[in-house]
Amino acid sequence: MSHRKNEITRREREVLRLAASGLxxxxxxxxxxxxxxTVSSHMRSILLRTGSVSRTQAAVRVFSR
Structure with missing residues (x-):
């Protein structure tokens, strides 16, 4: 599965969705x-790929597209 550098994977999106729900x-x-x-690794990748400094900022950037 090929992803551009700034796109998050399906699994990362799932992790971010759960984090955004408060878990x-x-x-x-x-x-x-x-x-x-592994969750921490996914979150580090999400923050890097989205250019975010927090889970909240990452969620806004990903889910408001």
């Missing part, structure tokens, strides 16, 4: 069946 990394990891370090 913690632990809550997201439990919901998706992945480790909290």
């Amino acid at each position: 913690t990394d632990k809550g997201i990891s439990g919901k998706l069946g992945i480790s909290t370090s």
